[in-house]
Amino acid sequence: xxxQTLERVIVEHPFFADLESYYISLLVSCASNVRFEPGKYIxxxxxxxxxxxxxxxxxxxxxIHPPQRKPIVVDTLGEGDILGWSWLLPPYTWxxxxxxxxxxxxxxxxxKCLRTKCEQNHDLGYELLKRFSQSINRRLDATRLQLLDVxxxx
Amino acid sequence: xxxxxxxxxxxxxxxVEKETPDTFTLTLAPPDGHLSRFEPxxxxxxxxxxxxxxPISISGDADAGGHTYTVRSVGLAxxxxxxxxxxESLGIRGPYGTPWPVETARGRDxxxxxxxxxxxxxxxxxxxxxxxRDQYRRLVILYGARSPRxxxxxxxxxxxxxxxxxxxxxxxxxxxxSWHGRxxxxxxxxxxxxxxxxxxxxMVCGPEIMMRFVxxxxxxxxxxxxxxxxxxxxxxxxxxxxxxxxxxxxxxICKDGPVFPFAKIGGLLDRYEL
Numbered sequence: 404x405x406x407q408t409l410e411r412v413i414v415e416h417p418f419f420a421d422l423e424s425y426y427i428s429l430l431v432s433c434a435s436n437v438r439f440e441p442g443k444y445i446x447x448x449x450x451x452x453x454x455x456x457x458x459x460x461x462x463x464x465x466x467i468h469p470p471q472r473k474p475i476v477v478d479t480l481g482e483g484d485i486l487g488w489s490w491l492l493p494p495y496t497w498x499x500x501x502x503x504x505x506x507x508x509x510x511x512x513x514x515k516c517l518r519t520k521c522e523q524n525h526d527l528g529y530e531l532l533k534r535f536s537q538s539i540n541r542r543l544d545a546t547r548l549q550l551l552d553v554x555x556x557x
Numbered sequence: 558x559x560x561x562x563x564x565x566x567x568x569x570x571x572x573v574e575k576e577t578p579d580t581f582t583l584t585l586a587p588p589d590g591h592l593s594r595f596e597p598x599x600x601x602x603x604x605x606x607x608x609x610x611x612p613i614s615i616s617g618d619a620d621a622g623g624h625t626y627t628v629r630s631v632g633l634a635x636x637x638x639x640x641x642x643x644x645e646s647l648g649i650r651g652p653y654g655t656p657w658p659v660e661t662a663r664g665r666d667x668x669x670x671x672x673x674x675x676x677x678x679x680x681x682x683x684x685x686x687x688x689x690r691d692q693y694r695r696l697v698i699l700y701g702a703r704s705p706r707x708x709x710x711x712x713x714x715x716x717x718x719x720x721x722x723x724x725x726x727x728x729x730x731x732x733x734x735s736w737h738g739r740x741x742x743x744x745x746x747x748x749x750x751x752x753x754x755x756x757x758x759x760m761v762c763g764p765e766i767m768m769r770f771v772x773x774x775x776x777x778x779x780x781x782x783x784x785x786x787x788x789x790x791x792x793x794x795x796x797x798x799x800x801x802x803x804x805x806x807x808x809x810i811c812k813d814g815p816v817f818p819f820a821k822i823g824g825l826l827d828r829y830e831l
């Protein structure tokens with residue numbers, strides 16, 4: 404995918420809505436276009452968190468692997484979502500697995516490249532952290548609601 | 558109010574259909590053969606003689622006079638209700654209560670958000686929009702269930718998804734290993750909807766906590782409180798606003814509800830221990 408197309412895709416993704424073009428150009432230099440076939444693992448628990456993904460199309464299952472059992476899907480993501488924030492914090496390893504449920508298209512952002520740019524440009528780092536914080540906050544809200552088991556019989 | 562408002566009429570169970578392991582839909586017929594009219598969102602008081610009386614929302618097609626009731630067996634009275642066999646009788650009073658705003662929603666997008674058994678009171682509103690499809694814009698149905706085996710009206714959800722200008726998204730809180738659909742709470746589905754807040758009427762039904770989270774999310778996405786409606790459920794006795802059993806703040810849910818504009822009651826959903 405050409406740089407200009409990558410830039411357009413990143414600008415149009417909801418996660419980067421209204422981000423200044425200067426920051427977009429910094430992000431583009433760390434970005435690449437990726438595709439995953441149904442059933443393919445995008446990332447695995449315990450492995451190094453070397454990228455994060457802007458999902459453009461398809462569905463992704465977030466999984467936990469219990470011993471001697473099939474994986475349990477704890478959440479699903481889709482178009483407009485982001486996948487992965489373990490790249491932001493040490494020890495930079497994935498805490499869950501992620502598997503493509505459908506044919507999935509995404510933009511991968513190289514984590515080492517991004518971390519370097521954030522260290523060099525704290526404004527970019529702060530802007531990214533604000534956006535990730537909002538995303539983490541929404542997922543935490545949803546997880547709390549999920550834990551309440553609101554549809555259980557009283 | 559008619560003098561016999563408190564006297565249940567003996568209706569006959571025509572059919573009992575199992576929807577999920579603990580939820581059943583009963584189709585009833587009145588004693589004189591004349592089905593009383595109801596509006597989407599209304600409920601009846603259902604009496605199992607010798608056991609008790611419960612408010613149950615009508616889940617059938619109002620335009621077809623479909624007096625069906627979808628009941629989850631969670632206690633003595635509901636267990637007795639779903640155990641009725643075709644040919645047996647039940648006592649019915651009603652219909653009672655305020656309807657979904659299907660008239661004021663004409664010409665607008667309709668977003669239906671249901672959780673668990675909350676899809677049953679919303680089904681008549683969905684039927685109404687689909688029967689009068691040209692009078693509404695997009696229909697969006699978002700449904701959350703506890704697990705795959707708890708999904709209500711599974712075949713209808715699939716058939717609604719094939720209708721013109723209709724988007725149906727469902728999710729479960731716990732998927733299990735063989736589930737290939739979405740996992741996550743119903744609020745997470747809203748991000749997949751291209752909401753046009755100024756042109757949208759939303760109708761929400763489910764557990765109160767779920768409705769609070771959904772309402773918060775819809776308002777955050779720009780929906781005005783006056784275009785958002787929720788359906789409440791509490792224990793009831795008289796169903797006509799006399800006994801006070803279902804009083805909720807300054808409202809009687811039986812008479813002022815069960816369908817309320819969020820603008821009128823939004824604060825009550827946030828109040829502790831109410």
